[in-house]
Amino acid sequence: MQHNLARARACAPQARVWGILKANGYGHGLERAMRGFADADGLGLIEFDNAVRLRELGWRKPILMLEGFFGPEDIETMARHRLNGAVHCDEQIAWLEQAGAAAQIDGKLDLHLKMNTGMNRLGFKPEAFAKAHARLRALPFVGEITLMTHFANADEAAHPRLPIREQIRRFDAGAAGLPGPFSLSNSAGIFQQSELGAALRNDWVRPGIMLYGGTPGGKTAEAFGLLPTMTLASEIIGIQQIEAGESVGYGSRFQAEGAMRIGVVACGYADGYPRHAPAGTPVLVDGVLTRLVGRVSMDMITVDLSALPQARVGSGVTLWGKGLPIDDVADAAGTIGYELMCALAPRVPVLEG
């Protein structure tokens, strides 16, 4: 985690860094992620209960609520715990104005004003941005206003529909004349910093997946100089010798072409292994690359041991992580490393080290 955070800093040396730990630190555990990113300048997430938990755990530096507040009742929590919230719609500004009128806020509230530059999820249109900014600026309890946007295609600079340069152009137009600080880049945007230089005016960056050693797309995590932070490991708990024509698992989906040895691994979709992973998905047994065969079941998967005559009950299995990039497994399963990390199930015991 420290190594990957240092990579983010090296890619965007001018910027301060929000370590993003929404979704329980991308499945790594909130407290573990907080400790791993102790050197970050702030932490960003979505969930209010976890933000309060970070304060209880002793996090004193800034905390950014990436989706801001979901109702007027959250404003008091933000003020009490000094949470910096994204403001992305008129309703939120109205709640702030009402809270101000009711004198519910002690001290200053720092905020992020979000612009929709083409992602069309959250944020004000560029032409509505200055007005939203003026409404916030008029509130006496509002402190620093950071201007933010979010990129749709930072992993593919020349995207045919919405290239990153077009989003930056819209951002610059909407934010013209407004003071910073600015915050534009997620992990993929951070990896564009050297290419785009000063055009990407990041005073703060918001890395998530890269801090956990996953690629945001474009290149492999290794090519980006990242190290995996999560290894999902188990063991072989049973072995079956099967003959040509025999099948394996629910639906008998996999059928052996010749005699082969099948290893049964104690890990299934109830652990967060993707159920839709097809035969051929890579798995390491005793450090040797082999493949998934048969359907993923709740508590087990089955793997091909044909090329592993030494494998036996107790042999170590890596589902992803050290030695087997999570992105390779995600690719095979038609998903992304983000989803696999976030879906790690609570029943999986976590060992640190």
Ligand SMILES: *Cc1c(COP(=O)(O)O)cnc(C)c1O
């Ligand atoms: C999740 C999130 C990020 C981090 O994105 P990665 O692709 O994981 O780096 C950054 N900004 C916002 C607003 C987010 O919601």
